[in-house]
Amino acid sequence: MARRLLLALVTIWLASLGVFLAVQALPGDVTTQILGQNATPANVAVLRAELGLDRPPWRRYLDWMSGMLHGDFGTSLVNHASVGAEVGVRLRNTLLLAGITVVLGITVALVLGVVAGLTRDRWPDLVISSLSLIGMSMPEFVIATVLVLLFSIYIPVFPAVVTAGPDAGIGDLLPAIWLPSIALTVVMAAYIIRMLRTSMIDVMASEFVTTARLKGISPARVVLRHALPSALLPTLNVIAMNIAWLVGGVVVVESVFNYPGIGLLTIDAVHNRDLPVIQTIAVLGAATYVLCNLAADLAAMALNPRLRTNRRTA
Numbered sequence: 001m002a003r004r005l006l007l008a009l010v011t012i013w014l015a016s017l018g019v020f021l022a023v024q025a026l027p028g029d030v031t032t033q034i035l036g037q038n039a040t041p042a043n044v045a046v047l048r049a050e051l052g053l054d055r056p057p058w059r060r061y062l063d064w065m066s067g068m069l070h071g072d073f074g075t076s077l078v079n080h081a082s083v084g085a086e087v088g089v090r091l092r093n094t095l096l097l098a099g100i101t102v103v104l105g106i107t108v109a110l111v112l113g114v115v116a117g118l119t120r121d122r123w124p125d126l127v128i129s130s131l132s133l134i135g136m137s138m139p140e141f142v143i144a145t146v147l148v149l150l151f152s153i154y155i156p157v158f159p160a161v162v163t164a165g166p167d168a169g170i171g172d173l174l175p176a177i178w179l180p181s182i183a184l185t186v187v188m189a190a191y192i193i194r195m196l197r198t199s200m201i202d203v204m205a206s207e208f209v210t211t212a213r214l215k216g217i218s219p220a221r222v223v224l225r226h227a228l229p230s231a232l233l234p235t236l237n238v239i240a241m242n243i244a245w246l247v248g249g250v251v252v253v254e255s256v257f258n259y260p261g262i263g264l265l266t267i268d269a270v271h272n273r274d275l276p277v278i279q280t281i282a283v284l285g286a287a288t289y290v291l292c293n294l295a296a297d298l299a300a301m302a303l304n305p306r307l308r309t310n311r312r313t314a
Contacts, residue, residue, distance in 0.1 A: 008290040031048055087277065101188060105192065106192070113192060114231075128193065129197065132193040140183060140184075144256040161257050162258050196235045200231045244288045247288045
């Protein structure tokens, strides 16, 4: 665990460094975005000095890292607001969307994945496998557009876009959150279903399941108590990656539905070359992926006692 934590810190640092270097390589900077037509060389030089962009890149990066270690993520170069507060509000909105999606996605994926694995090559398996393959193949913006056409235009049940701002309360976001959540659920559940189906087929053909059946254990108990925990082991990493993908901000879906989350903030920050915001989002995304992988490893140890035994004997 100590090695994993050290590797996590190195991964987060490399992510922040990589994003910083990538933004530095882009043509232009935030001063041209702010000044617009008034961007004369003299005005640009003055504004760069005010924003601290005239300092060497390595010095700006070290100052930002030092502030981050003390909980200060800097100030936005565009609106001069606190980056931590701005990202925190958007993160709350994304977490709300991600939480609903995770509950829906994992529930649907577990039920359909188990059914597909237990009915291999029969019509339920064929239907579920075909739908999951379609969900994996279709881009997110296509799924989002189809949902808008179906449930906002043809059958006007949900709003097509989110009209509330970033500071809106949960009650203001809930009416319009269901379409983006369903769009993300389709993509998320499709990958989990495919992995769980394959894993379930392998486990049901294993010797310990056959032994449990010969002992006269009921089919439901064989599936839920013996087969499902083992089938979930290779699926945990897929679930962790999808959760990290959600929390890190789904840019396409949030853009289609105008949802005020991390993804929409990322688009604005990249467009405006707002380096402190971009770096904070990159560090947040890297930390989310690392923590989700760590949680998947711990869950695997909880489901498989042999992993805990092997680690103790090692």
